[in-house]
Amino acid sequence: MLEVQHLAVNYRGVCALENVSFRLEPGQVVGVIGPNGAGKSTMLKAILGLIPARSGVVKFRARSLKQQLQQVAYVPQRSQIDWDYPITAWNVVMMARTRHTGWFRQPTCQSEEVVAAALRRVGMLDLRKRQIGELSGGQQQRVFLARSLAQEAELFFFDEPFVGIDKKTEEVIFSIFAELKAVGKTLLVISHDLGESLSQYDNFLLLNKQLIATGSRQKVFTAANIQEAYGYNLNWFAS
C-alpha cells in the first residue's frame, strides 16, 4: 500500500500543495485530476522526493518510500524531457536497468532481454537504434513507457502520458496499464482530458492545492466536488 500523510509543498513561500493525505491499495489505476496549477505534478514530484516537501510522510509497504525509490517508475511530462539529448531509444530504456547492472558496467544478458521485451511490448523494437529526437510524439511516449516497464517497479507515476500522441499509442498505453494493474501494480496517472477514457480508471484523486475528493468515479465526480475544484460545473463528468 502507498500511504501519503499530510503532504505540503511551498514554492518560494507560496503554497502549491496543502495537507494531502491518501492511501492506495495495490492493483489499480488512479487518475490524478484537477485544474491547471492544481499541484498535480508537484504532488508526484514531492512523493518521489524530487522537490522538497514542507511537511509530510510517504510510505510504501509501511516503509519510507525514500529508502526504496527503485520501486517507482516515473514518466515525467513531455515538456520536462530534453528531446535533443543524443541517445537512442534502446539506451533510454536501458537506463532503467542501472539499478540491476550498476553504472559503468556492461549490461547483463538479462537486462538486454528485459529491454528488448519492453520495446517489443510497446511496438518499438524495430526503431530501437533511432535517436529519441527523431521519433514522433507517440513513439517517444512508447519508449518512455518501455523504460518504465524495464525498471520492473511496483509503483508507476505518469505525468500527462496522453499529451501529443496518436490514438494507437493511447490504446497501447491503456492495455499496458491494464496488464500492470492485473499483476498488482499501482499506477498514478495525471490526465487532463479524461473524456471517453474515464472508465479506464479505478479511482481518482481530485486536487486543487488540497485533496478535494478521492475514491470511485461516483464518489469523486459530484457536482459539489467539481464546483469546488474547477469553480464551475462540468456536466459531462457526472454522466
Ligand SMILES: Nc1ncnc2c1ncn2[C@@H]1O[C@H](COP(=O)(O)OP(=O)(O)OP(=O)(O)O)[C@@H](O)[C@H]1O
Ligand atoms: N519550480 C516552480 N517554482 C515556482 N512555482 C512553481 C514551480 N513549479 C510549479 N509551480 C507552481 O505551483 C503550482 C502547481 O503547479 P503544478 O505544475 O504542480 O500544477 P499541475 O496541477 O500539474 O498543473 P498543469 O495541469 O498545468 O500541469 C502552480 O501555481 C505553478 O505555477
